[in-house]
Amino acid sequence: MRHLDIADLHAGYGSQQILHGVSLSVDRGEVLSLIGPSGSGKSTLLRTLIGLTQPSAGTVSVGGEAVDYARKADLARLRDRMTIVFQQYNLFQNMTVLGNVTVTPVKIRKRPAAEVEARARALLDRVGMGDKCDAYPENLSGGQQQRVAIARALALDPEILLLDEVTSALDPERVGEVLAVIRELAGEGITMLIVSHEMAFVREVSTRVAMMDAGRVVEVGTPAQIFENPTEARTRDFTARIFRH
Amino acid sequence: MVDRWLRRICACLSLLLAAGLLAPAADARPIDDIRREGVLRVGVNPNFPPMSSYGDDGQLRGFDVDIARALARRLGVRLQLVPTEAAQRVPFLISGRIDLSLGALTITPERQALIDFTIPVHSEAMGVITTDRVAAESWQDLDRADITLVNMRGNQSVELLREKLPAPQRLLVDGNADTIRAIAQGRADALVENVDFFIGFTRNYPDIGWRVLSDPIFSSLCAVGVEKGNDTLRREVNRQLHAMHVEGEIAGLWQRWYAAEMTVPVPAAEIAAGADGGAAGEGGASGYRFAFGQTFERLPYLLGGALVTLQIAFSAFSIGAVIGLFGALGKQYGGPALRRAIGFYVTFVTNTPALVQIFLLYYALPDMGIMLGSLTAVIIGLALNSGAYLTEIIRSGVASVRRAELDAAIVLGLKPVQILWHVMLPHIMRTIFRPLSNFFVWLVLGSSMAALFGVEELTGRAINISSVNLRTIETFMVVGAIYVVLTLVASGALTLLGRHAFGVGRKAG
Amino acid sequence: MDSVLAQAPAFFSAGNIAFVLAALWRTIAMTAIGCSLGFVFGLGIAILRRSTIGWLAPARWLAALYVETFRRVPFLVILIMALFALQPVAPQLSLLAIATIAVTLVATAFLSETIRGGLDSVPRQQWEGAAALNFGAWHTLVRVMLPQAMRVILPPASAFVVMFVKDTSLASHLGVVELTFSGKILVNRGFSPVLGFGVILVLYFALSWPLSIAAARLEKRLAAPRHR
Numbered sequence: 001m002r003h004l005d006i007a008d009l010h011a012g013y014g015s016q017q018i019l020h021g022v023s024l025s026v027d028r029g030e031v032l033s034l035i036g037p038s039g040s041g042k043s044t045l046l047r048t049l050i051g052l053t054q055p056s057a058g059t060v061s062v063g064g065e066a067v068d069y070a071r072k073a074d075l076a077r078l079r080d081r082m083t084i085v086f087q088q089y090n091l092f093q094n095m096t097v098l099g100n101v102t103v104t105p106v107k108i109r110k111r112p113a114a115e116v117e118a119r120a121r122a123l124l125d126r127v128g129m130g131d132k133c134d135a136y137p138e139n140l141s142g143g144q145q146q147r148v149a150i151a152r153a154l155a156l157d158p159e160i161l162l163l164d165e166v167t168s169a170l171d172p173e174r175v176g177e178v179l180a181v182i183r184e185l186a187g188e189g190i191t192m193l194i195v196s197h198e199m200a201f202v203r204e205v206s207t208r209v210a211m212m213d214a215g216r217v218v219e220v221g222t223p224a225q226i227f228e229n230p231t232e233a234r235t236r237d238f239t240a241r242i243f244r245h
Numbered sequence: 246m247v248d249r250w251l252r253r254i255c256a257c258l259s260l261l262l263a264a265g266l267l268a269p270a271a272d273a274r275p276i277d278d279i280r281r282e283g284v285l286r287v288g289v290n291p292n293f294p295p296m297s298s299y300g301d302d303g304q305l306r307g308f309d310v311d312i313a314r315a316l317a318r319r320l321g322v323r324l325q326l327v328p329t330e331a332a333q334r335v336p337f338l339i340s341g342r343i344d345l346s347l348g349a350l351t352i353t354p355e356r357q358a359l360i361d362f363t364i365p366v367h368s369e370a371m372g373v374i375t376t377d378r379v380a381a382e383s384w385q386d387l388d389r390a391d392i393t394l395v396n397m398r399g400n401q402s403v404e405l406l407r408e409k410l411p412a413p414q415r416l417l418v419d420g421n422a423d424t425i426r427a428i429a430q431g432r433a434d435a436l437v438e439n440v441d442f443f444i445g446f447t448r449n450y451p452d453i454g455w456r457v458l459s460d461p462i463f464s465s466l467c468a469v470g471v472e473k474g475n476d477t478l479r480r481e482v483n484r485q486l487h488a489m490h491v492e493g494e495i496a497g498l499w500q501r502w503y504a505a506e507m508t509v510p511v512p513a514a515e516i517a518a519g520a521d522g523g524a525a526g527e528g529g530a531s532g533y534r535f536a537f538g539q540t541f542e543r544l545p546y547l548l549g550g551a552l553v554t555l556q557i558a559f560s561a562f563s564i565g566a567v568i569g570l571f572g573a574l575g576k577q578y579g580g581p582a583l584r585r586a587i588g589f590y591v592t593f594v595t596n597t598p599a600l601v602q603i604f605l606l607y608y609a610l611p612d613m614g615i616m617l618g619s620l621t622a623v624i625i626g627l628a629l630n631s632g633a634y635l636t637e638i639i640r641s642g643v644a645s646v647r648r649a650e651l652d653a654a655i656v657l658g659l660k661p662v663q664i665l666w667h668v669m670l671p672h673i674m675r676t677i678f679r680p681l682s683n684f685f686v687w688l689v690l691g692s693s694m695a696a697l698f699g700v701e702e703l704t705g706r707a708i709n710i711s712s713v714n715l716r717t718i719e720t721f722m723v724v725g726a727i728y729v730v731l732t733l734v735a736s737g738a739l740t741l742l743g744r745h746a747f748g749v750g751r752k753a754g
Numbered sequence: 755m756d757s758v759l760a761q762a763p764a765f766f767s768a769g770n771i772a773f774v775l776a777a778l779w780r781t782i783a784m785t786a787i788g789c790s791l792g793f794v795f796g797l798g799i800a801i802l803r804r805s806t807i808g809w810l811a812p813a814r815w816l817a818a819l820y821v822e823t824f825r826r827v828p829f830l831v832i833l834i835m836a837l838f839a840l841q842p843v844a845p846q847l848s849l850l851a852i853a854t855i856a857v858t859l860v861a862t863a864f865l866s867e868t869i870r871g872g873l874d875s876v877p878r879q880q881w882e883g884a885a886a887l888n889f890g891a892w893h894t895l896v897r898v899m900l901p902q903a904m905r906v907i908l909p910p911a912s913a914f915v916v917m918f919v920k921d922t923s924l925a926s927h928l929g930v931v932e933l934t935f936s937g938k939i940l941v942n943r944g945f946s947p948v949l950g951f952g953v954i955l956v957l958y959f960a961l962s963w964p965l966s967i968a969a970a971r972l973e974k975r976l977a978a979p980r981h982r
Binding site for chain 3: 333339604605
């Protein structure tokens with residue numbers, strides 16, 4: 001049984017459809033990266049998976065359970081198992097770093113505050129933000145905020161972690177520190193879906209890579225297959241353009 | 246676009262909806278309920294000596310108060326006096342807030358359509374109170390265009406005088422005391438009213454040569470008002486009033502408070518009708534039904550008032566803009582003394598109510614020999630307010646002109662006037678246009694306070710109409726809708742003006 | 755001027771001072787209660803108008819209608835309508851209560867727009883973040899949206915309250931014995947208008963000025979970035 005099964009998924013905003021039938025399967029513990037030109041639907045796919053964009057057709061199942069995105073209970077259960085790190089970090093501006101990491105486990109999942117806090121401090125230490133627990137997001141750099149956002153996601157013990165262009169909004173010199181954190185996480189058993197433009201990074205951490213174009217997955221394979229020996233012309237064009245830079 | 250207009254049209258209708266939900270009527274309390282609860286609630290005017298007013302001990306006293314006491318005593322219940330201004334007598338009865346209304350309630354057909362009357366308590370004879378400034382021997386001498394008659398809204402005499410004395414100008418005020426003050430301050434020449442009721446206020450102005458013209462113009466009868474259909478209460482009060490007339494109690498109380506006999510006695514036949522409680526009413530007419538007819542009839546009059554409203558708003562805005570421009574420039578570029586003076590003006594005006602400021606302009610300045618008409622006083626008051634608020638608004642615009650832009654203009658060799666006109670003004674206007682037009686809308690709405698000084702603008706005319714046709718809700722629903730349309734048109738026009746003249750709202754300025 | 759000085763001792767009698775202070779208290783109560791209720795109801799309307807639930811569409815429509823109307827009708831007109839509309843429904847309501855309801859009606863309309871603006875100012879990322887973390891509507895509102903929106907809401911909202919303290923003077927027309935009407939009563943008792951209305955004006959200033967300074971401070975503090 002696949003961990004995450006996506007079949008013929010359609011979605012979009014209003015009348016503008018972006019996903020035109022995405023099908024993709026991800027195994028437990030796999031790190032799958034989505035690549036493709038901008039506008040191909042990579043981010044929309046992640047937003048649809050986490051329920052921020054309503055699918056108009058198709059099915060998504062997690063661990064064999066089909067998810068009905070129109071049902072609140074299904075959505076809540078899904079978000080207990082799967083979470084996302086955003087391009088813009090989306091840290092709550094009115095809470096401290098520690099508050100951002102602890103609020104969901106304590107207030108939503110009703111777990112004991114002391115235990116959650118200890119765990120949160122450990123996670124923040126791990127992403128190198130242990131000394132900024134009481135800082136507010138607006139006083140942190142983008143790279144620092146993104147590392148906090150990753151700690152916030154990890155505090156939920158997700159089975160599946162979605163990473164949506166987590167380095168795109170960062171200054172170039174900050175990209176490395178965030179990638180280093182993710183690199184560490186890969187292979188720890190968390191299933192990850194990564195949207196990224198950092199091709200070297202994708203190639204290094206991914207177990208498989210999916211090429212998307214015009215709202216569909218056009219090719220899936222190992223990094224070596226996709227980057228060195230793609231079967232699809234569109235994949236070839238894309239990787240050629242990327243590596244020319 | 247369509248969506249926005251739809252929303253605006255609906256906005257106009259919403260008043261109708263909002264008030265339409267509130268139509269049920271309170272039940273009248275029949276005499277049995279009043280006896281059981283042991284309290285009779287009687288409305289008396291709190292500002293109407295010697296009928297009823299607060300004495301030095303803070304208690305209501307007067308002829309009406311004694312009548313109310315006697316009625317409660319005779320009914321064997323406790324008396325609760327409810328202060329009720331003239332214009333609220335009928336509404337308070339309809340709402341069941343009071344059981345009986347005193348306050349010299351004249352029997353009229355309009356009122357009889359809404360409430361019931363007992364047998365008369367007393368008569369009222371209309372005469373003239375004036376001063377030695379006015380050359381007139383009888384009331385007919387007042388029918389001249391150079392005379393201003395003061396009158397009180399909600400009183401029967403208003404409509405009556407339109408027939409009997411058409412020529413004089415009119416000033417409408419809200420309270421009994423205001424009528425005499427208006428004459429004392431020279432705003433009006435004479436009051437045609439029940440002399441007995443009003444003469445008491447002349448004691449506040451001992452320096453004026455007051456006089457009363459002898460012959461009465463007209464007399465009518467005043468009775469106790471009862472909620473429509475409350476026959477048990479009305480007939481019981483009739484019996485008691487009949488007894489009080491026959492036993493001479495009413496005449497005695499009149500003598501006590503007015504030190505004279507009633508100018509015109511209540512006809513014996515009217516009194517006799519109360520002996521057995523009087524005829525049964527049609528009954529059952531209680532409850533409020535909406536009727537817009539009488540309001541729509543006066544729509545042209547109301548729309549005329551809307552023009553006055555705009556006139557007030559425009560005048561105050563224009564004067565205020567001039568004050569505000571100089572205030573803003575003074576505050577930005579002036580010396581410390583000037584800046585402090587402007588700061589004091591702005592702080593004081595923006596922290597006190599415009600209404601009280603205008604009270605001072607209107608009522609206090611005459612004592613110093615400066616007499617402002619009501620419209621003038623309101624416009625000056627609102628202009629002073631506008632000046633203060635616009636000083637702040639314009640200053641925020643002046644402060645937003647960037648030094649670099651000015652430097653660039655100077656380097657390009659523009660003259661100061663050219664800089665002001667081509668560089669500063671467009672920039673300032675873009676910054677402040679929106680607050681400016683919001684303020685204008687505020688001014689249109691704020692000008693309604695002119696009604697409290699007798700100016701016949703939109704709200705004033707609504708009060709005038711509703712005090713005669715007693716259709717207050719209907720009248721004010723229509724007036725509310727007119728205000729909504731007025732402000733929507735004003736904002737729409739200002740938005741268009743801003744867009745075309747100063748590029749307000751265009752992307753990237 | 756002489757008459758003002760001559761009247762002053764009688765004017766500042768203990769009875770009159772108590773009378774005016776009681777009236778001042780009513781002015782404060784009317785504003786405080788009306789604006790507080792207005793904030794709560796305004797919050798409700800703002801949330802309603804931002805909601806996307808389909809069957810609430812008619813309610814959203816009515817709310818928009820209400821807000822547009824009550825911001826475009828003079829407070830005096832609303833006061834008079836409140837008096838005549840409420841009396842048949844609730845005859846035992848005091849005039850002060852009716853005036854307070856009128857204040858609430860207007861404050862609700864104005865503050866709902868302020869609050870809506872504040873909620874709109876919270877970036878989309880914030881509530882998307884909350885949604886992805888499984889916050890329900892309530893937690894998203896209370897833990898994320900409102901704390902952030904308050905910085906935008908409070909300055910104009912407090913400016914509105916400062917403004918409205920003065921507008922409650924119009925309630926004197928109903929016969930509510932608030933500050934302005936107390937001045938009118940004293941003047942009708944024969945005191946000089948300079949004295950009667952002058953003292954009232956000073957009392958309004960004493961009430962409004964500290965409030966407006968406090969509002970300006972609040973605005974400055976909220977505008978500064980947080981450093982803790």
